[in-house]
Amino acid sequence: MDNKLEKLIATIMKECEADGEPVSYEEAKEMAEMELRANKDCKTYVQSTEKRKPAQKERKVDEEKGHLLGKVKTLLEELKAEILAMKTETEIEFLYGGNHYTMKLTKHRPPKK
DSSP, rough: OOHHOOOOOOHHHHHHHHHOOOHHHHHHHHHHHHHHHHHHOOOOOOSSOOOOOOOOOOOOOHHHHHHHHHHHHHHHHHHTEEEEEEEEETTTEEEEEEEEEEOOOOOOOOOOE
């Protein structure tokens, strides 16, 4: 039998005797085995004190969207629209006819089969 189990049995027998309810060796052994199994099943989760650095993800540039938005920009300039801003390859802001517009280009994923 393992030393840890023997020590726990002895401790249980002493505690029960001190409480005025002595137990036999077999009863103490059963209680010790149950206690050891209960401790084995309990998992301790501890949060780290160190702060994690956020993962650095490189942004993927979509050349196709940039090309399309460039063509739209050229068309808007031909229509005498005032281009205010072009956000990467996704969005273009412009003034046309005294009104402020934003055009956003979204590329959808192919449907799942």
